[in-house]
Amino acid sequence: IASISQRFGHNHELIRNVMSGFASDQEKQLVRLQDQVVRRNAAGAAEVLHAIKGSSATMGARSMAQLAGELEQQFLHGDEDTITQLFIDGSCVETLRGLLLEDSVRAAGTGHITR
Numbered sequence: 857i858a859s860i861s862q863r864f865g866h867n868h869e870l871i872r873n874v875m876s877g878f879a880s881d882q883e884k885q886l887v888r889l890q891d892q893v894v895r896r897n898a899a900g901a902a903e904v905l906h907a908i909k910g911s912s913a914t915m916g917a918r919s920m921a922q923l924a925g926e927l928e929q930q931f932l933h934g935d936e937d938t939i940t941q942l943f944i945d946g947s948c949v950e951t952l953r954g955l956l957l958e959d960s961v962r963a964a965g966t967g968h969i970t971r
Contacts, residue, residue: 908921
């Protein structure tokens with residue numbers, strides 16, 4: 857958290873603006889992820905999750921980055937039953953969206969993510 861604040865010169869207004877852009881970009885990624893899940897494209901889902909993981913980690917959204925990384929590994933290395941269950945369940949997108957919303961609300965109020 858401190859590193860994000862330092863990176864932006866402790867400018868909370870700038871952090872809020874960047875977080876707003878982050879949330880918008882992540883929402884687009886979540887739409888892409890949903891599309892890959894509907895298409896049952898494990899490699900495509902893993903690719904999108906990799907992007908979500910990286911940008912979330914950069915912005916300090918550790919919970920979102922961690923979950924995206926775990927899901928990425930499941931899509932890449934899970935057995936057929938595990939991957940099929942991820943496709944059938946499909947809740948991974950909504951879970952990530954919930955984390956994004958929580959982090960965005962938190963950042964809007966404090967100027968940074970606290971997870």
